[in-house]
Amino acid sequence: MTTSNVVIIDYGMGNVGSVQNAVASLGYPVKISCDASDIESASHIILPGVGAFGDGMNNLHNFGLVDILYQAVVVKKIPFLGICLGMQLLADKGYEFGEHAGLGWVHGEVKKLIAPNLPLPHVGWDDIVVEHPEQNILFAQLPDTNFYFLHSFHFNGVESSLITSTCEYGQKFVASFRQENIFAVQFHPEKSQVSGLHVLKNFFQYA
Amino acid sequence: MLKTRLIPCMLFNGFNLIKTIEFTNIRNLGNPTQMARVYNSRHADELIFIDMKATEDHRPPLYDVVENIVKECFMPLTIGGGIRSLEDIERFLKIGADKVALNTIVLQNPEFLKQAAEKYGRQCLVVSLDVKKVDNEYSVFTDRGRTNTGITALNWAKQVENLGAGELFLNSIDRDGQMGGYDCTLVSQISGGVSIPVIACGGAGKVQDIIDVIQIGHASAAALSSMFHYSGHTFNTIKQRMSEAGIPVRLI
Secondary structure, three states: OOOOOEEEEOOOOOOHHHHHHHHHHOOOOEEEEOOHHHHHOOOEEEEOOOOOHHHHHHHHHHOOHHHHHHHHHHHOOOOEEEEOHHHHOOOOEEOOOOOEEOOOOOOOEEEEOOOOOOOOOEEEEEEOEEOOHHHOOOOOOOOOOEEEEEEOEEEEOOOHHHEEEEEEEOEEEEEEEEEOOEEEEOOOHHHOHHHHHHHHHHHHHOO | OOOOEEEEEEEEOOOOEEEEEOOEEEEEEEOHHHHHHHHHHOOOOOEEEEEOOOOOOOOOOOHHHHHHHHHHOOOOEEEEOOOOOHHHHHHHHHHOOOEEEEOHHHHHOHHHHHHHHHHHOHHHEEEEEEEEEEOOEEEEEEOOOOEEEEEEHHHHHHHHHHHOOOEEEEEEOOOOOOOOOOOHHHHHHHHHHOOOOEEEEOOOOOHHHHHHHHHOOOOOEEEEOHHHHHOOOOHHHHHHHHHHOOOOOOOO
16 A cells, blocks of 8 residues: 655645645645655645746746656656646646746647636636546546636647546636546635545545 | 635634624624634635734734634635735735735735736736715725725726736625625626626625625625624525525535
8 A cells, every 4th residue: 555645846836725734634644845855756746826827837947846747747657636727837838928838748728718708717616527437537426516616717629538527618628637647627626625625535546 | 507606704803703884883703713614614615804904903914813714714715904915915825815805905006916916817816895885976995994085986896807806805885784785786887897706795684685696786706794693594595595596506
């Protein structure tokens, strides 16, 4: 049985406290860190994030995290969960306040939601449609399909076989995807009470 | 489908939770950490915590009080009261607040909102408007409802939307604590003039008031305080009735 050791990446983009609270409440040892040795020895890595795409990428570069994360996640294949901005940064490019290069781990581009006559950001509890339920690790035995969203941009152009759930707000958009050990969710599981804590628990049970 | 949010609002005076009527007549309600725990266990959609004394005490919300509240909340938390710098915003986001509510600082320095939006993204910035009707016009007030800024609510709402507000927290001073219904005329005027979500606050007394502020006022969310403390209602009983009235809500 592997000892769990969850590392939440601190790259100055807010929100780490609430993710830590949620993980700790589930009983898993958890550390907030941007240190290479912590990241390399993690059993699970979470990249949270609240804020703008450009700032997110600048901070990942300035904290020297781009290569460390690539080695840990893409090469070593440590289970990884990107949340909200942490999901969006995985893209090739983002278009918030100008064009910015992303990490490029998962093909696609981050664009503004097309939601005519609807307020933006898309904020509040919204329900997801789970794709491929029989293979879907994160949403196994989900108590409720409502999750908390807070975003104006979405991850566009994800290959359809990778999509694990969608949501609709003005347009249909990807609410979560999975590429091997890389899981990503647009909603905030740490803020989605029972459903969110359930998703986190399922993620930690994947090894 | 996006669910309409029901949001309890906690007002704090530096020591206790309080309630007000027309922003005065203060009464104590107890401990914020315990109240947050109760709201979380009852599956509140979000929580708003405003430190009403912060601005006049020249300080941001009390850090350790917020830290304790964050530990009880697995739903979104908005923190407001006396936030005046980008560092303040960063500190609260870092410990677990999801959004910050800004009021006085934006009136004093609108450019600040623009800077905050560029740095943190508008989705975590809620601008609070305290509004009173004066000579048949809805005016923005400051200094805990004591000073008329002379700016109309609609003009200010549009300005802050342009500058980078993600949501508006619209407080009716006239209806505050009265439990006599929201000011749906005010709410629909503001909701109709902006394209960002409006959280209406001030006046909820019965379930029909909440239904009205959503269906007539077109608010995206209904915030309330007195009604949770002084009526027999729980979130679920209110939401059940909202659902029956055709409003999409999260029911657990």
